[in-house]
Amino acid sequence: MRFSLLLMVCWAGSMYGQSLGSAGTIRGKITDPSGAVVAGAVVSLSNDLTLYRREAKASASGEFQFTNIPPNVYHLEVNAAGFQHHHRDLSVRSVVPLNLEIALTIQSQRASVTVGSEAPLIETTPSAHSDVDSTLFSKMPTTSVASGLSDIITLSTPAVVADSDGFFHSLGDHAQMALSIDNQPITDQQGSLFSTQIPLNAIQAIEAVYGGTPAEYGDKTSLVVTTVTRSGLGQKAHGSFSAGYGSFGTLSQKADIGFGSAKWGQFFAMNTSRSGRFLDTSEYRPFHDIGNNMNLFSRSDYQPDSSNMLHLNVLAARNWFQIPNTIDQRDSGQDQRQKVRSFSIAPGWIHVFSPSTTLAVNPFVRQDLINYYPSSDPFADQPGTLRQTRKLTNLGLKADLNYLHGRHNAKFGVQITDTILALI
Numbered sequence: 001m002r003f004s005l006l007l008m009v010c011w012a013g014s015m016y017g018q019s020l021g022s023a024g025t026i027r028g029k030i031t032d033p034s035g036a037v038v039a040g041a042v043v044s045l046s047n048d049l050t051l052y053r054r055e056a057k058a059s060a061s062g063e064f065q066f067t068n069i070p071p072n073v074y075h076l077e078v079n080a081a082g083f084q085h086h087h088r089d090l091s092v093r094s095v096v097p098l099n100l101e102i103a104l105t106i107q108s109q110r111a112s113v114t115v116g117s118e119a120p121l122i123e124t125t126p127s128a129h130s131d132v133d134s135t136l137f138s139k140m141p142t143t144s145v146a147s148g149l150s151d152i153i154t155l156s157t158p159a160v161v162a163d164s165d166g167f168f169h170s171l172g173d174h175a176q177m178a179l180s181i182d183n184q185p186i187t188d189q190q191g192s193l194f195s196t197q198i199p200l201n202a203i204q205a206i207e208a209v210y211g212g213t214p215a216e217y218g219d220k221t222s223l224v225v226t227t228v229t230r231s232g233l234g235q236k237a238h239g240s241f242s243a244g245y246g247s248f249g250t251l252s253q254k255a256d257i258g259f260g261s262a263k264w265g266q267f268f269a270m271n272t273s274r275s276g277r278f279l280d281t282s283e284y285r286p287f288h289d290i291g292n293n294m295n296l297f298s299r300s301d302y303q304p305d306s307s308n309m310l311h312l313n314v315l316a317a318r319n320w321f322q323i324p325n326t327i328d329q330r331d332s333g334q335d336q337r338q339k340v341r342s343f344s345i346a347p348g349w350i351h352v353f354s355p356s357t358t359l360a361v362n363p364f365v366r367q368d369l370i371n372y373y374p375s376s377d378p379f380a381d382q383p384g385t386l387r388q389t390r391k392l393t394n395l396g397l398k399a400d401l402n403y404l405h406g407r408h409n410a411k412f413g414v415q416i417t418d419t420i421l422a423l424i
Contacts, residue, residue: 022183022348022360023204023228024092026066027306028100030058030078037062038104041080045090047072050133050205056234065262067301067309068231070205072131076100083107094411095350096358096404129209132156134230137200145250145275146192146293146319148200153225157208160223164280167191170210176222182229182299182313183362183398184346185415192279195368196317196342201240201256202269202297204230229313232258233265233301248276248286265301278321287330291321307352315344329383335375336385342368360400367393389424 026045030038041058045066052072056064058080069092078086083104090098132152142151147166154162160170167190170177179186181198188195209224239257244250251274258267271294278291295317302310319340329336346364353359370392374385396417403410 022095022226022350022362023068023070024095025097025309026069026076026090026092026100027097028064028102030062030064030080030102030104032083032104033106035103038080038083041078041083041104044077044079045069045074046077047074047133050131051135052133052205053135065234067233067303068204068228070131070133070228071207071226072205078102078104080104094358094402094404094409095360095400096356096402097352099355129207130157131205131207133205134200134203137203137206142200144192145252145273145278145291147190147197149197149203149206149227150190152200152206153208153223156206157210157223159210160208163191165192166197167193170223178224180224180226182227182311182346182348183360183400184313184344184348184364184366185396185398185417186366186394188366188368188392188394192319192321192340193338194340194370196293196295196319196340198227198229198315199254199269199271199295199297201254201271202229202267202299204228229297229299230256230258230267230269231265231299231301231311232260232267233303234262235260235265246275250275250277260301263303265299267297267299269295269297271295278319279324281324286324288322288325288335291319293320294318309350311348313344313346313348315342317342326383332382333375333377333380334383334385335377335380337373339371339373340368341371342366356404358402360398360402362398363396364398365393365395367391391420391422391424393420393422394418395420 030041032038039058039060039062042055043058043064044053044055046053050072054066056066058064071092074090074092076088076090084107086102086104092098137152137156140152140155142148144151144166150166150168154160154168160168162168177190179190190197205228207226235258237259241255244252253272256269260266274292277286277289279289281289295315298314300312321338323336323338325334344366346362348360348362351359370390372386372388374381374387394417396415398413398415400411400413
């Protein structure tokens with residue numbers, strides 16, 4: 001058992017791309033030159049580098065809102081009949097909501113063309129990190145059966161190299177990676193042998209910080225990956241289903257659905273896969289490497305008012321696979337297997353005290369249960385076999401007070417964790 005307490009005070013100036021917490025919120029009100037509200041205006045938010053794009057319509061009161069926005073730089077556009085096109089660039093840096101007052105001008109009857117410069121969607125104060133949105137990483141060639149997140153991190157992040165069985169190394173360090181999912185810290189090793197991973201179709205965006213990592217993430221300083229999951233809050237009903245077949249008898253099915261309103265949202269993702277080469281064996285034609293994976297993810301959101309936002313993430317996953325044999329093990333009839341079962345429950349609450357100050361509270365519990373099963377033949381034990389059950393439980397609470405003023409972010413936080421390792 002290990003208990004740890006982390007107190008963090010961070011002050012950052014001009015950190016436009018680097019995340020200091022979970023996803024952000026953009027709110028606004030659209031008016032005409034007289035101050036009257038403009039209803040029905042179409043508002044779009046986009047980033048051409050990550051291919052992120054969202055649209056919303058202004059309500060009867062002229063208000064709009066974007067929630068669950070990954071920290072990054074965005075281009076905002078507003079279009080309404082009879083008014084000139086409005087656009088501006090924004091930077092989402094923390095969970096503190098951005099409140100906008102947008103006054104549209106009446107469209108001129110005289111056509112004109114104006115050539116001017118806009119702020120580019122690149123960071124003027126770059127740090128060592130990379131940002132990938134779901135639209136972009138859905139096109140990447142992932143190859144791991146149960147470790148798609150590891151593939152995306154390896155493909156999109158410099159100084160990260162792939163290892164076997166969904167594992168990877170960052171900047172030469174061994175397993176020095178901290179993963180944050182909607183502000184839930186996870187320090188488990190991210191390989192198929194050790195734990196399960198969140199499915200890719202449940203992720204909205206990933207930011208990998210591989211240099212100068214923030215103090216809030218503790219001692220795993222080689223690589224910090226902050227992940228924002230998909231949400232149904234403020235979204236129309238949408239979903240997808242896909243199935244695939246590949247070499248080594250690999251079958252996969254992926255499904256997701258999201259729906260909601262301005263006050264609540266629900267998102268589900270379900271994935272299953274089976275392969276005759278579940279782990280990375282040295283043989284081109286593996287003879288004892290069949291495995292399957294299944295994971296379920298749910299995110300529930302509720303926003304009772306403009307000052308409070310709540311969400312609940314629930315994950316259940318399983319890896320069940322044969323442990324690859326040597327030729328001697330094959331000839332003796334060994335059938336060593338392994339099963340990894342995981343669950344995670346992580347609620348979250350964000351309270352807005354003022355336009356510049358918010359409090360985020362995230363309790364969590366996560367458990368990995370690993371079973372080793374030897375061959376049913378008691379005489380097939382040469383070389384040795386293993387029967388064992390291990391359980392790793394992480395309990396904790398993370399609380400952050402965020403203050404945003406101009407170009408500066410101030411963050412005060414506390415993180416309490418208890419790691420329980422049991423051999424059953």
